[in-house]
Amino acid sequence: MSRVSDIDQNDPLLQRTRALNAEVAPPDDLWPGIHNRLSELTERNRPHWRSPRLAIAAVLLVSISSAMTVWLDGEFRNPVPSNNADLAYTNVALKPQYQVMGPQFVQARTDLILSLEKRLGELSPESRKVLAESLRNIDEAIGEINTALEDNPDSALLLHLLLSTYTDQLTLLGTIDGMTRTVNERTRL
Amino acid sequence: MQLVMKQLPNPAEGISPTDIERLCERAKTGDEAAFEALYRVTVGKIYGLCLRMTADPSLAEDCTQNTYIRAWQKLAEFRGESGITTWLHRIAVNEVLGAHRREKRHRHEQVDVPTLIGEGLSVDIDLERAISALPERARQVFVLFGIYGYGHKETASLLEIAEGTSKAHYHQARRLLQGTLGGKDESGE
Numbered sequence: 427m428s429r430v431s432d433i434d435q436n437d438p439l440l441q442r443t444r445a446l447n448a449e450v451a452p453p454d455d456l457w458p459g460i461h462n463r464l465s466e467l468t469e470r471n472r473p474h475w476r477s478p479r480l481a482i483a484a485v486l487l488v489s490i491s492s493a494m495t496v497w498l499d500g501e502f503r504n505p506v507p508s509n510n511a512d513l514a515y516t517n518v519a520l521k522p523q524y525q526v527m528g529p530q531f532v533q534a535r536t537d538l539i540l541s542l543e544k545r546l547g548e549l550s551p552e553s554r555k556v557l558a559e560s561l562r563n564i565d566e567a568i569g570e571i572n573t574a575l576e577d578n579p580d581s582a583l584l585l586h587l588l589l590s591t592y593t594d595q596l597t598l599l600g601t602i603d604g605m606t607r608t609v610n611e612r613t614r615l
Numbered sequence: 616m617q618l619v620m621k622q623l624p625n626p627a628e629g630i631s632p633t634d635i636e637r638l639c640e641r642a643k644t645g646d647e648a649a650f651e652a653l654y655r656v657t658v659g660k661i662y663g664l665c666l667r668m669t670a671d672p673s674l675a676e677d678c679t680q681n682t683y684i685r686a687w688q689k690l691a692e693f694r695g696e697s698g699i700t701t702w703l704h705r706i707a708v709n710e711v712l713g714a715h716r717r718e719k720r721h722r723h724e725q726v727d728v729p730t731l732i733g734e735g736l737s738v739d740i741d742l743e744r745a746i747s748a749l750p751e752r753a754r755q756v757f758v759l760f761g762i763y764g765y766g767h768k769e770t771a772s773l774l775e776i777a778e779g780t781s782k783a784h785y786h787q788a789r790r791l792l793q794g795t796l797g798g799k800d801e802s803g804e
Contacts (some may be wrong), residue, residue, distance in 0.1 A: 439792060442759035443746075446739055449659030450666055452676060457654055462682045464647060577657070 538599040562593050630656055635699055643690050653699065654683055660700050661707050666709045667758040670747040674718075678710040685710065704763065708773045715751065745795040749788050756781050757788035
């Protein structure tokens with residue numbers, strides 16, 4: 427702020443005005459009201475997690491893809507022949523929640539799961555269990571995000587999270603499927 | 616007439632510009648306690664400006680609160696070229712102008728502003744009362760120019776008017792004040 431230069435410093439009215447105190451204390455403390463509104467703003471901008479479990483699931487989703495890839499890579503290097511391919515993952519494969527992603531997504535996902543289930547017999551029962559559990563966790567997380575979206579349909583964050591979760595899931599399924607193919611080919615050779 | 620009431624402690628006392636800079640930096644990281652400290656240091660000047668510009672204590676409180684909410688949201692944009700008070704003043708003036716635009720119906724209630732100027736100040740009641748009775752735009756210009764020391768260029772920029780218009784409003788305000796205070800000694804004694 428530059429001080430005024432275009433004034434008559436000898437103007438008694440201006441001198442009198444300048445003598446007024448620039449600071450005036452409000453009659454009440456305004457901070458509590460400001461604090462409440464800041465809290466509302468923070469709350470509004472925060473993801474509306476329906477439950478802590480959803481938050482945990484979301485965090486898990488970020489790491490699950492890479493973790494599964496690393497784990498499965500090791501697993502497929504030493505495949506354990508088995509005839510027991512009942513992954514039981516097909517049960518959750520066609521839940522209505524996936525319809526929102528469009529028919530192409532649903533078809534791609536179904537194809538991958540069917541292809542994957544044919545090959546998972548290469549894994550040990552213990553490994554299949556871990557894999558099935560991880561995939562089910564992703565499904566549950568997707569379910570939680572969808573439920574949270576019912577409460578906050580305009581939440582850009584939730585929509586983004588849902589979309590990236592679907593994409594991650596598809597990528598993971600594709601990665602696992604690709605790895606099993608590679609291992610099978612390696613085994614045949 | 617000049618009234619001297621009991622002095623309130625000035626929260627800005629003992630706080631250096633460096634301290635304020637540090638508070639700003641901390642507040643920028645989302646530290647609400649630091650932002651509250653900034654509020655405590657600056658609220659007198661912000662509420663004083665809002666009260667004198669609106670001549671309405673209730674509207675002044677709203678504008679003051681909104682100023683700090685807006686400041687919190689825009690804090691990242693504060694680069695420190697101007698002081699924090701100048702930056703807050705600009706936001707406060709925008710809030711006052713916005714409030715007046717929203718409330719065109721708002722003819723300020725005949726509240727005796729000087730009695731609400733608050734304790735702890737040396738109050739020139741006659742002058743405060745005369746300023747609060749000025750027409751809206753003339754009052755805003757006079758407050759910014761006369762009390763808060765902005766030049767006509769800055770006053771015009773803050774109020775989004777031409778510099779010549781600011782000068783015209785100032786001279787109108789001055790003429791009206793002299794008319795109101797004319798019979799009295801302008802020194803206030």
